[in-house]
Amino acid sequence: MHRFANPGQFLRLSGTLVPWLSAGALVLIAIGLIWGLVFAPADWQQGNAVRIMYIHVPAAWLASAGYAGLAACSVASLVWRHPLADLAAVEIGPVGAGFTALCLATGSLWGKPMWGAWWVWDARLTSVLVLFFLYLGHIALVRAFDDPVRGYRAGAILALVGVVDLPIIKFSVDWWNTLHQPDTITLTGAPHMYIAMLWPLLFSTLGYTLAFAAIVLTRTRAAVMERRIRALLMARASAQEPG
Amino acid sequence: MELWPYIAASYALGILIPGVFAVSAFVRVGAARRRLAAIDPRANRSGARSGRGGSQ
Numbered sequence: 001m002h003r004f005a006n007p008g009q010f011l012r013l014s015g016t017l018v019p020w021l022s023a024g025a026l027v028l029i030a031i032g033l034i035w036g037l038v039f040a041p042a043d044w045q046q047g048n049a050v051r052i053m054y055i056h057v058p059a060a061w062l063a064s065a066g067y068a069g070l071a072a073c074s075v076a077s078l079v080w081r082h083p084l085a086d087l088a089a090v091e092i093g094p095v096g097a098g099f100t101a102l103c104l105a106t107g108s109l110w111g112k113p114m115w116g117a118w119w120v121w122d123a124r125l126t127s128v129l130v131l132f133f134l135y136l137g138h139i140a141l142v143r144a145f146d147d148p149v150r151g152y153r154a155g156a157i158l159a160l161v162g163v164v165d166l167p168i169i170k171f172s173v174d175w176w177n178t179l180h181q182p183d184t185i186t187l188t189g190a191p192h193m194y195i196a197m198l199w200p201l202l203f204s205t206l207g208y209t210l211a212f213a214a215i216v217l218t219r220t221r222a223a224v225m226e227r228r229i230r231a232l233l234m235a236r237a238s239a240q241e242p243g
Numbered sequence: 244m245e246l247w248p249y250i251a252a253s254y255a256l257g258i259l260i261p262g263v264f265a266v267s268a269f270v271r272v273g274a275a276r277r278r279l280a281a282i283d284p285r286a287n288r289s290g291a292r293s294g295r296g297g298s299q
Binding site for chain 2: 022033037047048049051052054055056059094095098099101102105106109110112113208211212214215218219221222225226228229232233236
């Protein structure tokens, strides 16, 4: 694990992975969205509004999974003090916030025709909104210090405190009487969904997951290179200083 | 109620938001690679494209 956390190894490995992840993401997202928009059946109750699911569910999954990744990087940062984990955490933040915003926006676009309201203070919606604010807080906190290492540590602590929101999001539909529907797909039981709707959802979810990974890896690659550039420029400047 | 405007807006956002992140990430890494190659001959020689010059 530590071997792959070496910046040089990381750049080599990610340089090989990113093109494959990007190509896979493009193909799977295209298949999932076209299938979901054109060929998947409409829901007997919701009609064509159910097609929003092919965007909303992957975005919701990646909002939570991205935050779990951010928390894992934060553990690596606090326990092993690994600089690559710091850079990855900083780069996951904005992407996770973007996917959480996508989840909230598509949820609103689905809620308006189905519930008659853009927003309700439902436990699921509110806990996802809290997740969005946690991402924004992390983005702001890691950039709030003159010493970047202090920013990384503060951000890591915030990220770990915020992990408590993930089970609240997951179980909110079971713990409270919510307007949001219960989970349709679980790890333990059979999905409560028509198979013709399930396949395009799996394609789009896998596609967006690969896209998320490719974006985060690419941003982290850029951050590693930018740090190398700063180090080289500082070394050059200090070598030119008289005395 | 007409549902297609809501569906179209969702799909537009579903393409636009990840697309903006993807394009900006690839532009940023390209700029970093060119800058690194310009200031670090070792990176230029060994191929910053695969990141071999980027180790610390």
